[in-house]
Amino acid sequence: MLETRNLSKSFGAIQVTRNVSLKLERGxxxxxxxxxxxxxxTLFNLLVGELTPDAGSVHLAGEDVTALPVAKRARRGLSRSYQKNTLFDGLTVEQNLGLAAALYTGHATRLWSDSLAKPEVREIVAEVAEQVNLMPHLHARVSEVSYGVRRQLEVGVALATRPLVLLMDEPTSGVGPEMSKGFHDLLNNLPRDLTLLIIEHDMDLAFDVADTITVLNYGEVVFDGLPEEARGSKLLKEIYLGSWEDA
Ligand SMILES: Nc1ncnc2c1ncn2[C@@H]1O[C@H](COP(=O)(O)OP(=O)(O)OP(=O)(O)O)[C@@H](O)[C@H]1O
Incomplete structure (x- = not known):
């Protein structure tokens, strides 16, 4: 579903991505x-098209998308959940989901309340709100909801574009341990055919959610395999020093 072949990127003299080849199956x-x-x-930026690689290619659903800009990749099903300023604070949770769905379905009109009333938009909003547990918060203004709910909404906004592949950059960063567990459950309950690629510092999340784990070190893939293999890897213990033991 998503593949990179020998992806490389340097900033000046520093090579930040070294020959990265990944292959994610559907789901x-x-x-x-x-x-x-x-x-x-940097790897995420190369995947979504915010950066152009010096060498190598990115493939989505079997097609080479390396030359496509961000918006075109998004239309083909590559979505990224951002932690930064992608929500409209003055609008409700429902309206935020509705705007994303309206843009995706081509129903965005100048009068956004009209866009939100479209049945196709309403259907997506209801489906996504259920998927990311936002039903109790639909009518709350984003400025009034908790940090954890914002994070759920960020995932919801990304899902409202009905992606094939969803990239998430540290979805639980800043969320306390209690909410973090809820977030893991939320990710585990997403549709099974959705392909997920998640950057994570939190190894608990990695072991809770991952089918597979890739470890990067100095821009290079140093491990690619199953979580149980990662747990036993001496190399990974060295890279992570003591923190690996806590997972
Ligand atoms: N636009 C840029 N110009 C120059 N150097 C950059 C640029 N973007 C990233 N780098 C450098 O590339 C290296 C990798 O950065 P990157 O943000 O991809 O790492 P990361 O694994 O996401 O790190 P973190 O976990 O701290 O977010 C760093 O040394 C960073 O300073």
Missing amino acids: ERRVILGPNGAGKT
Whole structure:
């Protein structure tokens, strides 16, 4: 469903992505681990098209999308859940989902209340709100909801574009341990045919959610395999020093 072949990227003299080849099957949930500066965010930027690789290619659903800009990749089903300023604080949770759905379905009109009334838009909003547990918060203004609910809504906004592949950059960062567990459940309950690629520092999440784990170190894939293999890996213990033991 999503594949990279020998992807490389340098900033000046520093090579941040080194020959990265990944292959995610449809419905696979892959977590990307790696220490600070390992090149995880850069890899995401290359995948979504915010950065152009120096070498290598990106393939989505069997097609080479390396030359396509961000918006075109998004239309083909590659969606990214952002942690930053993608929500409209003055609008309700429902309206935020509705706007994303309206843009996706081509129902966005100048009068947004008209867009939200379209049956196709309403259907997506209801489906997504259920998927990310936002039903109790639909009529709350975003400025009034908790941090955890905002994070759920960010995932919801991404899902409202009905993606094939969803990329998430540390979806539980800043969420306390209690809510973090709820978030893991939420991710585990997403539709099984949705392909997920998640950058994560939290190894509990990696082991709770991942079908497979990729570890980057200095821009290079140093591990690609099953979570239980990752747990036993001496190399990963060295990379993570003591923190691996806590997982
Ligand atoms: N636009 C840029 N120009 C120059 N250097 C950059 C740029 N973007 C990233 N880097 C450098 O590339 C390296 C990898 O950064 P990246 O953000 O991809 O790592 P990361 O694994 O996501 O780290 P973190 O876990 O801290 O977010 C870092 O050394 C960073 O300083």
